Amino acid sequence: MNKELISANVKDKVFKVFAITCTGMALLTLLILIIDILIKGLSRINWSFFVNLPSRHPEQSGIYTALAGMVSLLFITLIIALPIGILSGIYLQEYGNRNRLAKFIEINISNLAGVPSVIYGILGLELFVRMAGFGNSILSGALTLALLIMPVIIVSTREAIKAVPDTMREAAFGLGATKLQTIWRVVLPASFGGILTGVILSISRAIGETAPLIVVGALAYVPFIPEGPMDQYTSLPIQIFNWTSRPQQGFIDNAAAGIIVLLVFTFLLNGIAVVLRNRWYRKTTA
């Protein structure tokens, strides 16, 4: 009896040490990666890096157009993905909750969330670039990215709406509100924080995508800022990808600097998502 207890205790401790080592290894890898990138790239981060055009001289090369391309790409992506994603989420949760179609759609959405991003690129190439005739424009890229992040938005919208207590809906109905009014005035405001969290997380997914963008025709050398959705564009991940494959050390450093900018973006977005989630939980549980 006593022996068994001791061996169980030992097992417990061994497992704990094992788990800590695993976590430590993951963190250490991340740390080494970040330190390596900071050492290489930090010296390149200055004002001119943000406002210069791409160039063959690594020290004169900048991410101005890449950054502009990325921001306008994300902007249009959101304009397309937000309404469709959120409304789909509302439909699935509030209207079609129990019917077979909704269940079928639900399974498909979960599947879509796991499809490799390059597949979306191939779909976008055929559908938007060629059939719809948008060419290698920001619009094609944004539509493709919108497809990519829509499952995330739909799922998080559903989760957020699910968390709204039924008592609130019943209260609204009790006051004579229609279903539309209930959803628009009660459910959506109450779940706003949760939906926003999902949206921000989906942006941070879209921000680092390279493969589907290369497939739908994002370019590497674009010496101008896109002025509309039909313009050609480049994006920061593509600029990084291009720089890492160049022989000169200067470009490798540029790539590291680009990665720092991208990391800061993602950290910021994830940080905002965490803050919003905390606030929203406090509000709904209070």
Place this chain on the structure above:
Amino acid sequence: MGVVYLFRHLPSMYSKYICTQLGHLLQEKLIIMMNKFRFEYCLLIGTLFLCSCFKEYKGKINIDGSSTVYPLTEAVAEEFRKVDPDIRVTVGISGTGGGFKKFLRGETDISNASRPISKSELEISRTNGIEFIEIPVSYDGMAIVVSPKNTFVDYFTVAELKTMWSPESQGKINTWKQVRASWPDKPLKLYGAGTSSGTYDYFTEAINGKAKASRGDYTASEDDNVLVQGVSSDVNGMGYFGLAYYMENKKKLKLVPVKLTPEAKAIFPSEETVQDGTYQPLSRPEFIYVNVKSASKPFVKDFIKFYLAHAAPLATEIGSVPLPPEVYQLSFKRFLNHTTGSMFENKSTVGVNLFKLLSDKK
């Protein structure tokens, strides 16, 4: 989306007028609605943004294709922008094959290529009615390297390279001793280009006699920097990649000269030996392909003229090897004459003399 399509095909003046009218209308509505619905507010801004895409430019040149030729074309485009900033030149990196796919659909004006157009691509060009002008722009030498700690390798003959890399060697040739009897019985670790790169196509054709015929059991990467890392940290490593990557990493690698035949002199790749064709068979020409329809546009003509006039110093600057000056002149004549078709339809680029070839064609 239909709206965008419609606007694109309206004359720009009308669309601008409609846009401003629409803009005023939307603005009025906006003020009323702003307080009510945030989502609709976002949508309206989006619509306004969509209307802003009708600016006219003097000219647009779309370039895509090989990532090996990209640095040179980027350098030319960068310099050209200083001369004529109203011409929008964009360059993509879809790879030689991916670039040709777009080029043969008429989506791009110029295609960068690290190998000549292939037979199957030529067939597509005929069915699609795309005519093109083939212009060589630079050389790329392929460096054969081993680890700097490797003391016994003095040179490779082409036959020895074939022993190492041919498809038949897969799983059989595993030690240095098997390549040359005087070398030690140490494991042979190979690093080479990934199957989708033009470097792979060229190396296999030059060494094994057939494009894409190679053993598969080696460390492959499309990113030459990965190969540099691999060979430099492996005492028994041996690899091949673009000369520019060796030049940037001289301290980490040992360059190995190549003998065309066992009796020939061992030649190191350098700007001179690649340019004058003595470094054989591992130096290859790189090309741009110009769509004939685009070539008749004056600003495309200006761009090509500028390209060929400035390619030599720019190629040296980015670590590539320029062609001899007379080849650039002949190429420009070829472009002005609108000589279409490929010089390499029934011919390999291995060991080719561009000057002779271009003179013959004329």
